[in-house]
Amino acid sequence: MTSSSRRVVVAINPAASFGLGSEVGPALVTTLRGLGHEVTSLTEPDFAQLLDATRAALREKPDALVVGGGDGMVNLGVTALEGTRIPLGIVPSGTGNDMARGLSIPIGDTEAAITALTAALHRPPRVIDAGRIxxxxxxxxxxxxxxxxxxxxxxxxxxxxxxxxxxxxxxxxxxxxxxxxxxxxxxxxxxxxxxxxxxxxxxxxxxxxxxxxxxxxxxxxxxxxxxxxxxxxxxxxxxxxxxxxxxxxxxxxxxxxxxxxxxxxxxxxxxxxxxxxxxxxxxxxxxxxxxxxxxxxxxx
Structure with a gap:
C-alpha cells in the first residue's frame, strides 16, 4: 500500500443482484482497486448476514466502510459502525436515497458518486449526529x-x-x-x-x-x-x-x-x-x- 491508498470495506446491497443497482457494487470495487486502495468486498444473501459480515470486517479497523444501495444500506452501515470512529461512505443506488440527498452526494449518477467518494477518502470526514432507538x-x-x-x-x-x-x-x-x-x-x-x-x-x-x-x-x-x-x-x-x-x-x-x-x-x-x-x-x-x-x- 502507498501513503495515499486506503483500506476500504465495501458492503453491497443483497437485493441489488438485478435492475438499476446491479452494476454499482462491481463498478465501485473496480474503481477503488484501480486507484490502489485495498478493498474487502462483502456480498451476502440477506441483510442479517451482511450486517454480521460487516461487523466482522470492521474489527480489522479499516479506513472506511462504503455502502452501495439505498437508505436501508445506509442504515446497515450506521448500525455496524456504532461505537467506532470509522467513517461511512455512500454510493446511492436505491429508490429513496434520502441520506445521500441530505449529504449532497450525487444521486442517479454512479460515476459522479464514486468520484465524490474517492475524493472524500483523502479529506477529514464530516461529523454528524445519529439516533439510538x-x-x-x-x-x-x-x-x-x-x-x-x-x-x-x-x-x-x-x-x-x-x-x-x-x-x-x-x-x-x-x-x-x-x-x-x-x-x-x-x-x-x-x-x-x-x-x-x-x-x-x-x-x-x-x-x-x-x-x-x-x-x-x-x-x-x-x-x-x-x-x-x-x-x-x-x-x-x-x-x-x-x-x-x-x-x-x-x-x-x-x-x-x-x-x-x-x-x-x-x-x-x-x-x-x-x-x-x-x-x-x-x-x-x-x-x-x-x-x-x-x-x-x-x-x-
Missing part, C-alpha cells in the same frame, strides 16, 4: 428519520401484501390506508415534557427528507444535536391530499396543523403503530429515541 426486546440506530404514523401504516400494510410486486404495492397500500385515514392517539415525551396529541403522523427527524425527497422536516440539521419532531394534526382526506404534495417542497410546515418541536430525547407511545427508521421496520411502539450527537463520521 430502544424498544421492547432490542435497540437500533438510524441517521435519517424515524416515522410512526400514516406512512408507517402504509409500509406495514405493503410489507404484508404478497401481490402486486414492486412500487405499485405501495401505491395500493397508500390508497387503502387513505380510505381508513383516522387520527392516532399519541403520548409523546420530549426532553421529559409529556404531550398528549391526536395526529396522523409523527416523524423524528435527523435529516430533512424521507420517502425519496419528501421534505418532512425541511429545517432539520444533521449536526445540531437535536431532532426535529414533526406532528401532523388531524386532517380530513381532502385536506390531507391537498397538503401531501407540499411535503416535497417542505412548505407544509407553514400550515397551522403541522407542528414542529425540537428535542434530544423522545418517547413515542401509541397503540397499533409500528415505527420505521431509514425505511426499515424497527418495532411496535412504544420506542425511546436518544440523540447521539457527533457520533457518526461520513465521507461527504
Amino acid at each position: 430502544a424498544f421492547d426486546g432490542g435497540r437500533a440506530r438510524f441517521a435519517c428519520i424515524l416515522a410512526a404514523g400514516f406512512d408507517a401504516l402504509v409500509n406495514e400494510r405493503a410489507n404484508r401484501m404478497r401481490w402486486p410486486r414492486g412500487r405499485s404495492r405501495y401505491t395500493i397500500a397508500l390508497l387503502i390506508e387513505l380510505a381508513r385515514l383516522r387520527p392516532i392517539e399519541y403520548r409523546l415525551t420530549l426532553d421529559g415534557v409529556e404531550h398528549v396529541e391526536r395526529a396522523l403522523l409523527v416523524a423524528v427527524a435527523n435529516n430533512l427528507s424521507f420517502g425519496g425527497g419528501m421534505k418532512v422536516a425541511p429545517d432539520a440539521s444533521l449536526d445540531d444535536g437535536l431532532f426535529d419532531v414533526v406532528l401532523v394534526r388531524p386532517l380530513g382526506r381532502l385536506a390531507f391530499l391537498r397538503i401531501y404534495p407540499r411535503v416535497f417542497a417542505g412548505t407544509h410546515v407553514t400550515d397551522s396543523r403541522v407542528v414542529v418541536h425540537r428535542a434530544r430525547e423522545v418517547r413515542i407511545e401509541a397503540a397499533g403503530v409500528v415505527a420505521y427508521a431509514d425505511g426499515e421496520r424497527i418495532a411496535p411502539l412504544p420506542v425511546d429515541i436518544h440523540m447521539q450527537e457527533g457520533s457518526l463520521r461520513v465521507l461527504a
